[in-house]
Amino acid sequence: MDMLIGGKHVSSEDNENVINPYNGEVIDTVPIAHRQTADLAIQEANNAKESLQEMSAFKVSNKLFNVVEKLKENREDFARLLSLEVGKPIKESLVELDRSIETLKLAAEEAKRIYGESVPLDAGLNGKGFFAFTQRLPLGVVAAITPFNYPLNLTIHKIAPAIACKNTVIIKPPTEAPLTVMKFAELLDEEFPDGVVNTVTGYGSEVGDYLVTSTEVNKISFTGSVTTGMMISQKAGMKKVTLELGGNDPMVVLKDADIDKAVKGVINGAFLNAGQVCMGVKRIIVEDEIADEFAQKLVVETEKLVRGNPLDLKTTLGTLISQKAAKQVEETVHNAVESGAQILTGGARDGAFYEATVIDNVTTDMDLVINETFGPVAPIIRVNNVDEAIQVANDTEYGLQAGVFTADYANAMRCAQEIEAGTVFINKQSTFRTDNMPFGGFKNSGVGKEGIKYAVEEMTKTKLIGLNLR
């Protein structure tokens, strides 16, 4: 599939295969672009600014709604392609499509709500006699750099609000899974003037880096790992940056919790998309008194997961993004076992598949829970009380989301207030998001928020206009 730049299909002499991680087959090839191509996309995006900014909010909103309809019509085709390139069960791909449609719809609605406020300058010293108001203006060109795990929805979380507030966009899709995003860009391009949406494929270290350092790009909206995010924040210069980075989300299960509900939370939280979820349940912190019962029930439910072809509707556990990624998870679990943890179920790899694995007696000094383990692993850390649970929950460089299971309101509120994370859910796992909520982590999990309204705030600049009436 070619790139889309200035409304034209653009190829490259160098190409990269997109591989289906389930069977190793080549699905398609995409160009490996170089700096000149990234530069062309920057010029086209800048040239298209005027045509987009001239459009009324009414028209922008309607056009986004038209794309919503097109995406709905193509829902199954997009979901299939997503499963092929990511290895994600088709059921989950259909959910990603539904969320993508919803996200786009929210942006189409938000396009009509971008306005400033009147400001009482007379509340400040010497401000009497003014009439003043603010306007929210587009930044110009927004570059969206996205990861492989939820390529479509995460890209829409950037480009839909960007266009809603009249920024043109350049998308740098994930290298491993670029196809769904590229196909979606074509749908947008049918509605909007040439150059409003552009795609540049290739390596992050070359084209991604070029976009990050260019002075003609006004904002970087990045989702991906902490390592890449930190590099971007150091290189972006004066442009605005939003960073949605990794997570190491805790699930705290206190002794009075509804254990069945908490177990269900782990199944939905630790094994979704084979554990490759930023807000996945990555550390299960359980009060010792109920830990045996919790672990037994978790094993029973984990063993019900169905591994298989991602395109089969019965499959609930797909592959990881690559064999290399699965090997990395295998090694991390192996090291934890060497240090004293016990596998209760799972623990085996087959190509890019890794079994859904429950591992008990994990301690906070193991790499398995110090780093973000991006695989279907549920590590249980046993603690003695709520104080220790909070201390362990916060013992990490990350702070994306968290879940707490308890029937005690006082402990629930205490955990909610003391756990350092962008979101804390009570009686729900961290792996939950509606597309309108403010989403974004504390600590090394990121800077800035997404969730359409909040993304728009980060993609506009505020101008104050003051009229001296005296």
Ligand code: NAD
């Ligand atoms: P990654 O950081 O390796 O890559 C993300 C994107 O950045 C890719 O498109 C890549 O090509 C590009 N990139 C790489 N080097 C770059 C550079 N030097 N300059 C500019 N761009 C560069 O991440 P990944 O492995 O694709 O995704 C997994 C990570 O993403 C995990 O850490 C996960 O937690 C995180 N993630 C976070 C969220 C969130 O919303 N917080 C959501 C999903 C995934």
